[in-house]
Amino acid sequence: MSYPSPLEELVRRVNQTREQRLKQSFPRLGAEEKQTLLKKFHPDYRADSFAELEVGPNAGERAPKELVRVLEGDSPVSDGSLGFGEFEYETDVLVIGGGGAGCAAAITADDAGARVIIATKLRLGDANTMMAQGGIQAADKENDSPAIHYLDVIGGGHFTNIPELVEALVTDAPEAIQWLENLGVIFDKNPDGSMKTIHGGGTSRRRMHTCRDYTGAEIMRTLRDEVKSRQGITVLEFSPAVELLTTPEGEAAGAILLNLNLNRYLRIKAKTVIITTGGSGRLHYQGFPTSNHYGATGDGLVLAYRAGARLAFIDTMQYHPTGVAFPQQIVGQLVTEKVRSLGAQLVNRNGEQFVFPLETRDVVASAIIRECQEGRGVKTPAGVDGVWLDTPMIEVLKGPGTVKRELPAMVRQFARFGIELDKEPILVYPTLHYQNGGVAIDAMCHTSVRYLLVAGEASGGVHGRNRLMGNSLLDVIVFGRRAGREGAQLAKERTGSFFPGLEHLSRWRQLLRERKGTGVSVSPVLLPDYTRKPGNRIGGQGVGEV
Amino acid sequence: MNENLIDIYIMGEHHQVPDSLTILQALEYAGYRLTRGVGCRGGFCGACATVYRVNGDYHLKFALACQTRVEPNMQLAMIPFFPAHRPRYRLSELKGTAQEVLDIYPELLRCYGCNTCTKSCPQDIDVLGYVSALLRGEIALAADISFDCIMCGLCVSRCPAELVKHHAALLCRRLYGSRLAPRSTHLAQRIAEIRSGKFKAELEQLKNMDRKQLQELYAAREVEPEE
Numbered sequence: 119m120s121y122p123s124p125l126e127e128l129v130r131r132v133n134q135t136r137e138q139r140l141k142q143s144f145p146r147l148g149a150e151e152k153q154t155l156l157k158k159f160h161p162d163y164r165a166d167s168f169a170e171l172e173v174g175p176n177a178g179e180r181a182p183k184e185l186v187r188v189l190e191g192d193s194p195v196s197d198g199s200l201g202f203g204e205f206e207y208e209t210d211v212l213v214i215g216g217g218g219a220g221c222a223a224a225i226t227a228d229d230a231g232a233r234v235i236i237a238t239k240l241r242l243g244d245a246n247t248m249m250a251q252g253g254i255q256a257a258d259k260e261n262d263s264p265a266i267h268y269l270d271v272i273g274g275g276h277f278t279n280i281p282e283l284v285e286a287l288v289t290d291a292p293e294a295i296q297w298l299e300n301l302g303v304i305f306d307k308n309p310d311g312s313m314k315t316i317h318g319g320g321t322s323r324r325r326m327h328t329c330r331d332y333t334g335a336e337i338m339r340t341l342r343d344e345v346k347s348r349q350g351i352t353v354l355e356f357s358p359a360v361e362l363l364t365t366p367e368g369e370a371a372g373a374i375l376l377n378l379n380l381n382r383y384l385r386i387k388a389k390t391v392i393i394t395t396g397g398s399g400r401l402h403y404q405g406f407p408t409s410n411h412y413g414a415t416g417d418g419l420v421l422a423y424r425a426g427a428r429l430a431f432i433d434t435m436q437y438h439p440t441g442v443a444f445p446q447q448i449v450g451q452l453v454t455e456k457v458r459s460l461g462a463q464l465v466n467r468n469g470e471q472f473v474f475p476l477e478t479r480d481v482v483a484s485a486i487i488r489e490c491q492e493g494r495g496v497k498t499p500a501g502v503d504g505v506w507l508d509t510p511m512i513e514v515l516k517g518p519g520t521v522k523r524e525l526p527a528m529v530r531q532f533a534r535f536g537i538e539l540d541k542e543p544i545l546v547y548p549t550l551h552y553q554n555g556g557v558a559i560d561a562m563c564h565t566s567v568r569y570l571l572v573a574g575e576a577s578g579g580v581h582g583r584n585r586l587m588g589n590s591l592l593d594v595i596v597f598g599r600r601a602g603r604e605g606a607q608l609a610k611e612r613t614g615s616f617f618p619g620l621e622h623l624s625r626w627r628q629l630l631r632e633r634k635g636t637g638v639s640v641s642p643v644l645l646p647d648y649t650r651k652p653g654n655r656i657g658g659q660g661v662g663e664v
Numbered sequence: 665m666n667e668n669l670i671d672i673y674i675m676g677e678h679h680q681v682p683d684s685l686t687i688l689q690a691l692e693y694a695g696y697r698l699t700r701g702v703g704c705r706g707g708f709c710g711a712c713a714t715v716y717r718v719n720g721d722y723h724l725k726f727a728l729a730c731q732t733r734v735e736p737n738m739q740l741a742m743i744p745f746f747p748a749h750r751p752r753y754r755l756s757e758l759k760g761t762a763q764e765v766l767d768i769y770p771e772l773l774r775c776y777g778c779n780t781c782t783k784s785c786p787q788d789i790d791v792l793g794y795v796s797a798l799l800r801g802e803i804a805l806a807a808d809i810s811f812d813c814i815m816c817g818l819c820v821s822r823c824p825a826e827l828v829k830h831h832a833a834l835l836c837r838r839l840y841g842s843r844l845a846p847r848s849t850h851l852a853q854r855i856a857e858i859r860s861g862k863f864k865a866e867l868e869q870l871k872n873m874d875r876k877q878l879q880e881l882y883a884a885r886e887v888e889p890e891e
């Protein structure tokens with residue numbers, strides 16, 4: 119047994135109640151019960167963690183304090199840093215962010231004959247897409263349909279999603295799967311070629327497609343390889359965008375990048391700009407640990423906002439119910455929802471179930487927080503709260519060996535710390551996982567700034583106030599492709615001459631001075647700082663003193 | 665955080681760090697603000713490949729910095745980048761034979777069978793196993809064995825025959841997924857239905873429903889049972 123002795127005793131309790139729990143199915147909550155639970159325990163409802171924006175297109179709206187700080191930040195570049203008419207690169211389509219959405223956009227724009235540059239922060243594919251384990255949804259089975267999928271998406275989002283975006287998502291879904299397959303993604307299949315599909319939180323049909331538990335990695339490495347094989351796509355790694363370029367008319371016209379290796383600015387003139395910078399878990403809202411990759415600092419929102427684009431649903435974040443709570447080294451990292459899809463129950467300190475395991479994420483997260491706040495949680499030696507996720511139950515339900523076969527990445531991750539998933543339950547607590555909102559887009563990924571498109575996690579509206587598992591990888595492919603196609607088309611149509619500059623930044627700075635005075639922070643953040651300093655989180659994932 | 669400090673050596677430089685940290689966290693604790701050698705921080709991207717020895721032990725060890733706890737007297741260095749060539753090819757122009765992979769990576773035939781690659785893989789993949797499968801012409805098997813590869817390149821850095829096998833394995837997987845795996849008839853059928861406009865009216869109706877109507881429909885959903 120690999121748990122320290124105070125926990126060992128509690129593990130025994132989980133083992134003891136397993137047989138009895140096998141026979142119980144915890145009832146799903148009704149609509150009203152859900153609302154009460156969310157209002158009382160979900161972090162989105164913690165009013166003192168939010169602030170009102172005073173500057174920019176969303177002035178007057180609420181967002182997490184940490185996000186408000188970066189949105190109302192100043193640029194690192196000076197207005198004069200653009201030497202007249204000088205650009206290191208010129209292109210048709212500039213894709214900012216080399217994750218799933220960015221690569222899908224680049225490939226599609228290349229197919230449409232555009233010259234493409236991808237500028238990305240770290241290496242191509244160092245992205246949240248790489249980390250997705252659980253799966254990707256698409257209504258391609260006989261008992262399913264885009265309409266049924268639509269209802270699941272919009273119900274999951276508490277009926278706040280933008281209908282046109284949901285329609286696009288579910289309608290393009292089967293084709294997105296086929297596109298990936300044609301590029302070489304290996305989906306889990308039955309011998310006859312039919313897809314092996316499972317449930318996810320909030321699905322009414324088994325429509326989750328998987329690539330073992332490396333679904334995102336399988337998609338990302340395939341897209342990355344395809345990008346590399348195309349001569350029409352130039353990739354600039356370690357070169358995050360720090361400011362957009364705009365014309366005097368306020369249209370997007372390129373970007374300024376910072377080469378992190380040389381600490382030098384690069385200027386790119388582009389006919390269309392597609393932002394695919396992903397999420398912002400590394401802003402650690404409310405001090406939560408996060409499942410996100412190192413570069414998830416919400417830069418795209420900052421860039422777009424300063425250039426005048428409207429944001430949507432930025433007051434809601436997704437806290438994945440099952441982040442690791444023990445061992446301390448990997449606190450906050452994700453335990454995929456697939457574990458619950460396969461049958462593992464959530465169990466409190468007393469060995470009892472307290473929520474139907476496949477309620478939507480916000481509901482399950484709130485239920486876990488409730489158990490811990492009301493004293494039915496477990497405290498780890500490091501003082502982290504958690505509840506049990508009964509993984510050995512999968513072996514009982516689906517047969518011995520299932521855990522190792524279906525969850526190799528997770529088995530490996532825990533084995534490194536001496537925990538055997540198929541024999542011992544694990545401790546979990548909600549982790550900051552997904553940015554539900556982002557830059558407001560229409561079904562062709564247009565924003566309120568002309569020639570600026572956004573796709574993927576950086577966009578807002580597709581998922582409303584809560585995203586379901588498997589719909590984000592789908593979003594990334596569906597809207598990434600749409601943005602690529604539309605970006606190439608717009609570039610073709612933009613035939614006149616135009617002059618990229620920083621007028622928007624001068625205006626922004628004036629507004630900042632008027633409304634905020636001095637003392638605003640510099641953004642985008644680019645990378646979090648986890649070095650040992652007062653106030654920093656030690657180890658990035660730990661519950662530091664933030 | 666418990667502060668049981670241990671000695672480690674980062675590229676030869678002595679530091680004291682809490683023993684509860686991962687290698688990556690220890691680097692940061694020591695003051696390194698990384699841009700290279702860090703990516704997803706979750707064991708999926710292969711950016712933080714690390715080589716180390718423990719003082720007094722001649723063995724070279726390999727790890728992902730974000731998934732491995734520090735130990736006393738570790739001498740460590742990251743290998744955030746290792747040159748690896750990827751010849752130009754277009755998947756769309758390939759049929760899916762092993763010969764094609766070997767035409768693109770002819771050097772694979774130079775494999776000595778020394779198994780050093782397997783010993784250096786932080787994912788515990790049978791690297792020689794997939795190289796051998798490929799050499800025998802078994803693309804499906806090579807794809808299967810190499811599936812969990814995070815493309816960290818550690819196996820390349822140690823290979824006496826200089827082989828970039830993780831790229832060849834990626835090609836095998838792409839060929840398997842796109843050419844060799846059995847196709848799904850239900851997928852093709854659904855795409856045809858969508859193109860023919862079969863679901864348009866129903867979606868249009870849903871799009872125009874108010875919240876209350878949607879709520880009712882949602883509550884009345886029939887949920888497909890687990891298997």
Ligand SMILES: Cc1cc2nc3c(=O)[nH]c(=O)nc-3n(C[C@H](O)[C@H](O)[C@H](O)COP(=O)(O)OP(=O)(O)OC[C@H]3O[C@@H](n4cnc5c(N)ncnc54)[C@H](O)[C@@H]3O)c2cc1C
Binds near residue numbers: 334
């Ligand atoms: C651990 C984990 C598990 C998940 N599991 C699932 C799942 O099972 N199913 C599902 O559907 N979804 C899942 N998700 C969500 C999903 O993976 C992401 O929402 C989605 O992949 C986002 O894709 P993206 O292309 O929009 O962003 P990303 O893939 O994050 O890519 C963004 C890219 O932009 C780069 N970037 C950021 N800022 C800048 C800048 N200033 N300049 C240039 N480049 C920049 C980043 O470095 C990164 O490469 C998961 C997410 C995580 C973190």
Ligand code: SF4
Binds near residue numbers: 784
């Ligand atoms: S096979 Fe090679 S590249 Fe892949 S994970 Fe193992 S060592 Fe890294």
Ligand code: SF4
Binds near residue numbers: 781795
């Ligand atoms: S290290 Fe290189 S030569 Fe040795 S078995 Fe592996 S691939 Fe072959």
